[in-house]
Amino acid sequence: MSLVEIKNLKVHYPIRSGFWNRITDEVPAVDGISFNIEAGETYGLVGESGSGKSTTGKSVVGLEKVTSGQILYNGHDITRRNNRRKLDYNHDVQMIFQDSLSSLNPRKRIEDIIAEPLRNFEHLSKQDEKLRVLQLLDIVGLDADALYKYPHQFSGGQRQRIGVARAVATNPKLIIADEPVSALDLSVQAQVLNFMKKIQRDFGISYLFISHDLGVVRHMCTNLAIMNRGRLVEIGTCDDIYNHPLHIYTKRLLAAIPRTDVSQRAAHRASRLAVEEIYREQQDKYYDDNGRAYPLVAVSPTHQVALPPDIAQQLAHQESEADV
Amino acid sequence: MAENFNRNTNVSANDLARLSQEAEAEATPSSARIVWDEFKADKPAMVALVIVVGFILFVMIASLFINTPKMMQTNIMAYFDRPGTDGMWLGADSAGRSVAKQLIVGSRNSIGIAIGLTVISSTFGICWGLISGYFNGYIDWGMQRVYDFMMMLPMTMMIIVLVTIIPHYNAITLTLIFSIFYWEGTSRLIRSRTLAESEKDYVAASKTSGTSNFKIIFREIMPNISSLIIVDTTLSFAENIGVETGLSYLGFGLPTQTPSLGTMIANANDPNNITQYWWTWLPAALEIIILCLSISYIGQVIRRAADASQRQGAGD
Ligand SMILES: Nc1ncnc2c1ncn2[C@@H]1O[C@H](COP(=O)(O)OP(=O)(O)O)[C@@H](O)[C@H]1O
Ligand SMILES: [Mg+2]
Numbered sequence: 001m002s003l004v005e006i007k008n009l010k011v012h013y014p015i016r017s018g019f020w021n022r023i024t025d026e027v028p029a030v031d032g033i034s035f036n037i038e039a040g041e042t043y044g045l046v047g048e049s050g051s052g053k054s055t056t057g058k059s060v061v062g063l064e065k066v067t068s069g070q071i072l073y074n075g076h077d078i079t080r081r082n083n084r085r086k087l088d089y090n091h092d093v094q095m096i097f098q099d100s101l102s103s104l105n106p107r108k109r110i111e112d113i114i115a116e117p118l119r120n121f122e123h124l125s126k127q128d129e130k131l132r133v134l135q136l137l138d139i140v141g142l143d144a145d146a147l148y149k150y151p152h153q154f155s156g157g158q159r160q161r162i163g164v165a166r167a168v169a170t171n172p173k174l175i176i177a178d179e180p181v182s183a184l185d186l187s188v189q190a191q192v193l194n195f196m197k198k199i200q201r202d203f204g205i206s207y208l209f210i211s212h213d214l215g216v217v218r219h220m221c222t223n224l225a226i227m228n229r230g231r232l233v234e235i236g237t238c239d240d241i242y243n244h245p246l247h248i249y250t251k252r253l254l255a256a257i258p259r260t261d262v263s264q265r266a267a268h269r270a271s272r273l274a275v276e277e278i279y280r281e282q283q284d285k286y287y288d289d290n291g292r293a294y295p296l297v298a299v300s301p302t303h304q305v306a307l308p309p310d311i312a313q314q315l316a317h318q319e320s321e322a323d324v
Numbered sequence: 325m326a327e328n329f330n331r332n333t334n335v336s337a338n339d340l341a342r343l344s345q346e347a348e349a350e351a352t353p354s355s356a357r358i359v360w361d362e363f364k365a366d367k368p369a370m371v372a373l374v375i376v377v378g379f380i381l382f383v384m385i386a387s388l389f390i391n392t393p394k395m396m397q398t399n400i401m402a403y404f405d406r407p408g409t410d411g412m413w414l415g416a417d418s419a420g421r422s423v424a425k426q427l428i429v430g431s432r433n434s435i436g437i438a439i440g441l442t443v444i445s446s447t448f449g450i451c452w453g454l455i456s457g458y459f460n461g462y463i464d465w466g467m468q469r470v471y472d473f474m475m476m477l478p479m480t481m482m483i484i485v486l487v488t489i490i491p492h493y494n495a496i497t498l499t500l501i502f503s504i505f506y507w508e509g510t511s512r513l514i515r516s517r518t519l520a521e522s523e524k525d526y527v528a529a530s531k532t533s534g535t536s537n538f539k540i541i542f543r544e545i546m547p548n549i550s551s552l553i554i555v556d557t558t559l560s561f562a563e564n565i566g567v568e569t570g571l572s573y574l575g576f577g578l579p580t581q582t583p584s585l586g587t588m589i590a591n592a593n594d595p596n597n598i599t600q601y602w603w604t605w606l607p608a609a610l611e612i613i614i615l616c617l618s619i620s621y622i623g624q625v626i627r628r629a630a631d632a633s634q635r636q637g638a639g640d
Contacts, residue, residue, distance in 0.1 A: 021465050058528070061532050062532070063528050063531060063532065088534075090532045090533065090534050091534070093532075094532060095528070095529070095532050097525040097528070097529065098525075099525055102524045102525045102526060103524075103525035103526055103528075103529050104526055104529075105526040105529075105530070105544055105547075105548065106526075106548065107547040107548050107550075108544075108547075109351075111347075116529075116530065116533040116535060117532075117533040117534060120533055120534030120535055121534055127337075127340065130340060130344065131335070131336075131337055131340050132329060134335045134339070134340065134343055135329045135330070135332075135333040135335045136329070137335075138333040138334065138335045139329075139332055139333050144335075144343035144344075144346050144347050145346060145347055145350040146347070147343075147344070147347035148347050148348065148350065148351035149350065149351070163529075166529065166533070171328055171329070202331075202332045203328060203332070
């Protein structure tokens with residue numbers, strides 16, 4: 001059994017209006033997605049902004065009210081608040097937020113911020129609690145000085161470390177990392193990613209790693225799901241997605257990865273334009289009449305793509321021939 | 325599980341005392357300290373603070389030594405005494421009652437009502453706004469309809485009607501009646517800030533950390549809007565002095581035998597008094613102006629202290 005199984009998850013935001021506050025419309029932020037996260041792995045969730053990644057992540061930690069579908073954690077459906085409370089769910093599942101500044105209460109000292117989950121879930125003595133906070137600071141590479149400071153006294157990278165320390169405080173099984181490095185400089189990004197990997201090894205944590213950039217995810221993830229307008233368009237292993245992408249949306253995301261080698265710039269530009277051209281011409285082949293992605297079909301045991309079955313087989317065939 | 329952490333770091337129980345001490349040395353000043361520094365850096369604000377605190381203490385204590393019923397007795401011999409005669413520093417009014425003593429007792433009554441009104445209506449308005457803004461759904465919708473209903477009522481008229489139909493009322497019932505109508509402004513202000521604050525990720529982080537809604541509202545969100553709360557409370561205190569004063573001036577505030585700043589200013593209703601017997605109303609009017617100005621000045625300083633970029637005192 002997987003650690004987390006997401007089954008046909010839907011989150012539709014109601015749009016209310018008028019004096020009686022009736023629901024007049026809906027935004028289908030997440031529109032029927034399914035995937036599984038295994039214990040100890042990093043699962044990547046990638047898509048452009050607005051595709052519903054954060055909403056998915058928030059549903060998995062229990063911050064979002066789910067419209068329909070199931071999220072099974074060790075076999076328990078945690079979309080219901082009662083079940084989450086019974087399991088002490090957030091003791092095991094934590095979140096790292098994209099905006100490190102907004103995710104730390106500006107009025108609280110670092111000690112109180114990191115100790116918050118400990119106070120609610122572990123009930124340690126004052127001494128043990130302070131020791132644990134100091135250990136956590138040490139693990140994320142911050143000095144003990146930080147204890148009584150406020151969030152605004154740190155740089156973005158340091159703040160994100162504090163966010164990680166808080167998430168790891170209760171030694172959770174799964175951490176939802178919602179674009180944890182998108183707001184950081186490139187050099188700092190690598191640092192933060194590296195110690196996130198180190199913590200994963202040391203503590204045996206699974207990550208649901210959310211990003212809009214396939215380049216960032218490449219070195220983190222074993223399995224990936226590509227999300228587009230609230231639907232999954234492709235699921236596969238790292239190799240499936242990076243080396244054998246089938247859906248045009250995945251190809252676009254791959255073409256959009258920023259490159260650093262200047263000599264190849266013209267070539268990259270050409271390939272990006274080519275993908276863009278195909279996208280414009282063949283859009284209706286990849287999406288149904290309402291512009292929604294098709295249901296996923298398997299083209300290999302690990303690889304699924306959202307296409308009508310015949311086209312999926314045909315593309316997979318072409319792909320494997322091109323490979324040989 | 326604790327072993328898990330011990331295994332991955334060099335920090336052990338032995339270092340605890342030393343590291344805590346190091347951290348203590350680097351700690352940031354508390355917000356009370358920052359506000360105090362701000363007052364020290366701004367002399368006029370300090371003067372305003374001394375005036376307000378000193379004056380309130382003075383009238384509270386001095387009024388204990390004044391026998392109000394005796395003071396309010398008519399003394400025809402002292403009819404419109406000029407300031408300084410018959411041992412009355414500020415003279416006497418048309419009934420020969422000492423203006424100075426009335427000013428002290430009247431200030432105590434007016435300020436007492438203003439403080440009571442501010443405490444009750446601000447506390448209620450703040451809680452209402454916080455809860456309404458945080459829950460943001462049916463609860464918010466219901467609470468906003470109550471708010472709309474209260475706003476629809478003609479406030480001054482309602483108070484006058486209530487004061488007229490309640491047979492025996494005193495300063496306390498009057499304060500409670502005022503309070504029913506003076507929480508709305510605060511609640512709307514607090515609600516709009518709470519709505520914005522609830523969207524921030526630290527609230528989400530507190531939820532995933534297992535903190536209860538009640539604690540999130542009062543321990544996480546409220547400190548973050550504390551500057552707004554303090555400024556709004558000081559300003560509504562200044563405003564509330566005017567509430568009782570205004571109604572007493574119109575004759576619908578405290579009963580006539582209870583002096584207040586409003587009843588004293590009402591002396592100015594008589595054109596004779598305005599020019600000839602100026603001492604009957606001018607001191608009370610000046611007092612209100614000075615108090616209100618000082619209080620709003622203090623409010624500004626606190627707001628500045630809360631907003632790091634505008635501080636004049638030593639930075640952090
Ligand atoms: N609270 C909300 N109310 C209404 N619509 C929302 C809300 N939060 C997100 N959305 C909409 O849901 C969609 C998905 O948002 P989000 O999950 O934040 O995307 P991503 O994280 O991939 O950028 C967007 O179109 C966004 O406008
Ligand atoms: Mg997002």
